Amino acid sequence: MYIIRRTDQGGGFVAPQGSKKAYTFQRLRARIFKTREAAEADRCVDNEVVEPLLQCLEVIVVDGRKH
Secondary structure, three states, rough: OEEEEEEOOOOOOOOOOOOOOOOOOHHHOOOEEEEEHHHHHOOOOOOOOEEEHHHHHHHHHHHOOOO
């Protein structure tokens, strides 16, 4: 599973469809894609990158302040 991280304007993650805002700063509230291909197809190539969800969860476990 994968999420999309914003690389400009302070960062953040793509929020689930139907959210009030396009981005969230909380990894646990990011939109989750089942495949890298689905995330790549949905991202903006200018300012978003695809990251494995597991990689993001490891950051939460190692440093509980980041979420």
